[in-house]
Structures are given as C-alpha cells and as structure tokens.
Amino acid sequence: MLWLFSPAFLVAPLLIFVFTLVKYQIRSAKSPLRALPGPPSQSWFYGNVKQIFERGQSVAWDEWVSTYGKTFRYPVMFNSLSLFTTDPRAINHVLTHSDEFEKPEDVKAVLELLGEGLIFAEGERHRKQRRIMNPAFGPAQLKSFTPIFNQKASEVRNIWLSQLNENNTDVIKVDVPYYMSRTTLDIIGLAGFDYEFNSLQSEGDQLSVAFSSLIPTGSASRIPSRWTIKPVLMAFAPVILKLVRIPLPFTGVKRLRAAKKTIDRICDQLITERKSAMLREQSYGFKEKSDTTGKDLLTLLIRANLQDTDGMSDSDVRAQIGTFLIAGHETTSTAMSWTLFGLCQNLEAQSKLRDELLALVTDDPTMDELKALPYLDMVVRESLRLYSPVFVSRRVAVKNTVLPMRDGSSIRMSEGDRLLIPIYAMNTDRDIWGKDAFEFKPERWESPPEAISENPGVWSNLMTFLGGSRACIGYQFTLIEMKCLLFALVRKFEFRLVLPVEDIVWRNQTVVRRPFVKGAEQDGPKLPLYVKVHVPDA
Structure with missing residues (x-):
C-alpha cells in the first residue's frame, strides 16, 4: 500500500481540482447564459450553492423567479452557470432531444455504483434497455402485480x-416514512425480482x-445541520467518487466497496439461476415449476x-435491479408519506376518500376496480402534483445548441452549460394552478386548467x-401501488x-x-402521524 503515499498519488487530487x-x-466566461438575468454570485468558488442549501432550494428559486422571471441563470460551483x-x-x-441534453457527470457519479441502468444510461444504450424493458410494464403485467x-x-x-391492540389504546x-419505506421495499423485492426482503x-x-x-434511507439518511464544502466538492469532482473502485484503506470507501460486492453477488446469483432455468426450458421443451x-x-x-437478437449484457441486466430499487422503492414510499400528510391537512x-373506498366491498381490489374510483384518482393526482417525490431533474x-421558447425567442447554450428541469416549480406554478397552487385540493382535478x-x-x-424518451417507464406501476x-x-x-x-x-x-421535523433534520426523515381505527357512524 506504499503507493498511496507516492508523490504522484498525493498530487493527483490537487491536479484534478486545479484542472476542474x-x-x-x-x-x-464564454457561456451565452451570462446574457440572461439572474442573481449575482456569492463566491467564485461555490457560486450560490451555499445560499440554496441554507435557504432551501424552493425558497431560493421562488425568490429568484419573483425577481428575474421564469427563465434566468444562476451560478453554481466555480461560477459555472445553470439555466x-x-x-x-x-x-x-430538452426532453425530446436526449442526445443533446444528458445527465451531468456528478449526478451519474452519485448513483453509478448501482450500475448503468435505465435511469443513468445514455444514447443507444438507453434506447436498447428501454426497448427490451417496455413489455415488462404492460397492462397484463401490472394486473399480476396487484x-x-x-x-x-x-x-x-x-x-x-x-400495535393498537397491544397498547390497548x-x-x-x-x-410514516419508516413503515412506507419498508412496505415499498418488500413490494419491489417481490414484484421486481421475486425476492423476499x-x-x-x-x-x-x-x-x-x-x-x-x-443509498442511505430512513434514519441513516441525515441532513447536516450546517452547510459544508465537502458535498459540493464531491458533486463537482466525480472522479473522487470513483475512488471507491480503488482499494483505499478508508472506512467509508471500504463500506461502499463491501456493499457493492454484496449487491453484485446476490444479483448475479438471481440472474444466473433464472437464465439457466430458461435456457434449460428452451433446450428440453419443458417448464420448471420455479x-x-x-x-x-x-x-x-x-x-x-x-x-x-441484440440483447443486454448480464451487467446491464444486473444494473436494472438497482434501477428497480431506486425508482420503485424510495420514490413511492416518499409519495405515500406525503399523500397521508396532504390528507391530514384536508x-x-x-x-370523502374513505367513503368512496368503503363503498367497494372487498379487501383485495383488482387494478380495474381501483382505476374506476374517481376520487382516489384525484387524490393521487393532487399528491403527485404538489408533493412530487423527485423535485428537479x-x-x-x-x-x-439552441433552446426554443414559447414566445418564439430562443436561448443559446454552450457545451457544458447546465439546465434545471424544475419539476416542482412547474407543478405548482400559480399562473397555471391559481393562488391555491400550494394547497392540497383533490377537487381541482374535476376541471383541471387548460394551460x-x-x-x-x-x-x-x-x-x-x-x-x-426519458419518461419514467414504471409510472403506472407506482400509481397502482399507491x-x-x-x-x-x-x-x-x-x-x-x-x-x-x-x-x-x-x-x-x-x-x-x-x-x-423542523429543527431535528439530523434525526433523519420523520413524519409522525396519529393513527386511529375508523369507526363508521351508526
């Protein structure tokens, strides 16, 4: 391990930093985005990243929208500009020209340990994965998951x-997040790869x-109490994250490598067993019971x-297991937590929702029965509008390249310029949804705005x-699950x-x-709710 202390290895991080x-x-300095209005930079080193962290992303962007309009530029790390x-x-x-607009390297680096699955693959690799995976999310398959x-x-x-009975209360x-996270993990385990977590x-x-x-979840997913430069450096120097591939003797790196090794081993075993059984079936013409x-x-x-004939490699198939876990686990559990939060405010x-659900006399509704419940559909729509689990992309x-705008104008962008797809901001735009855009009102879906x-x-x-082409392939899965x-x-x-x-x-x-919980962010995600058995009116 003496190579760790060689001059070349010690100087490498400094050279990476200077080059970046x-x-x-x-x-x-050359970006055409400089011609757009936007907030002044707070620092040549971290731009306005600290301000966004301390004030909250939505707060900072809402203030900038009110000052600079709905299209502006803002500085991030090293004063690089984002639109x-x-x-x-x-x-x-942007969404229909995915070959011109890809996910930034720092975004890929954060989750690339799970493999280059559908969420992170680009270009022809993404198109191949999508083509092969599409049939797995068809209506017949969704019915079988219900x-x-x-x-x-x-x-x-x-x-x-x-718990109510044991406590005699x-x-x-x-x-809620604790239980929703575990519930959706169990669901994606069974529906995703027939694995019982x-x-x-x-x-x-x-x-x-x-x-x-x-991917820390639950209490392990803590928010630091104050802003530090460490996460920014990690985000804008993706090469640092890739050091987990080098056998460095650091605790954090060892933990990541051990976790990746375990995931690869179990996933490879699952794939090998299924693949071997299918090949035997093709060779001998019979189906095994499992x-x-x-x-x-x-x-x-x-x-x-x-x-x-042009299928994915085993490593690409393995990467989809990580995709199932990311897209089908934490996003849905978070959506469910926020939905119950919204129903507590209204x-x-x-x-009204409970009355509609009780009118259906079954404990095991089919997919078609659930789709036929109009108010349930409105509640889900309103929750996913107001509390979209993924905030931005x-x-x-x-x-x-050139971005065409609604008014006929256009914005020039240079190679390397960043762009934010503000999912939350577009879902809650007051000019579209009205003054009550930030209120949980399922009834708005009885007559949604034409805009x-x-x-x-x-x-x-x-x-x-x-x-x-980058739309969520499993969104119908999420809707039925919710x-x-x-x-x-x-x-x-x-x-x-x-x-x-x-x-x-x-x-x-x-x-x-x-x-x-405000003031207790370091304790991890929390949403405490009172739960009481509903007693119908006599």
Missing part, C-alpha cells in the same frame, strides 16, 4: 392494528442492508432479453414522471397530524425529497 477550476472558469426555466416549449425540447401490492398493504395495516403515533417483519437481509449503505413461470420484472426482463378530503448540454396541456409530462400533463396502499390504510384508519404543518419540512436528498 480552470475548466469551469473558462466555460463560465432555470419553466417554459414548457423549452423543457419539451395481489402483491394488496398483500403488503394488508401487512402494514395489520401491524398498526396489532385507541390511537398510536406512527412514523421481509423488511416489515425484520431489520432486513444482506441485500437490503447493502443497498441502504449505498424461476421461468414467474411474472416479476426481472424474470420478464431476462426472458425478453434472451429473445432479443380532513374533508380524507373523509438536471441536464447538461453535450454540444452547442397544463402545454406541459410535456407523460402523465396528467404533470412533470412528476417527466416526458419524452392506490392499493391508500385503499388498505385510509379505509381502515383515520390520520391526524402530530405536529403543526409548519414543523414538517422537506429536504432534497440524493434522489427524492423527504419529510423532516
């Missing part, structure tokens, strides 16, 4: 009922623990991949699942806030924006 600094300074715009034509252009959704929804419902206090009943197995090490008859996403993906909506121009038709979102003209969970929980329980509304804040973390 010079590159960003030159790029900023903010809610112009629907410009955003549509019993899994119902099973786990009933399980978390029964856990809360047991009418009301318990529940930390059993995290609702235990502390999780090797795979769930390893995954949590790479593996090949499964309808989980991984089995469907492997089957489609074997039938494709008790009339909660009661970032892109970088990979070549000099949303210009938004390029793949679902309900919302930006929650994006649009174009409806099953709401059906089981709201039908049985009444929910109330433990703390005042203003004491619940959100913070954007890695992938999703999670709820936190």
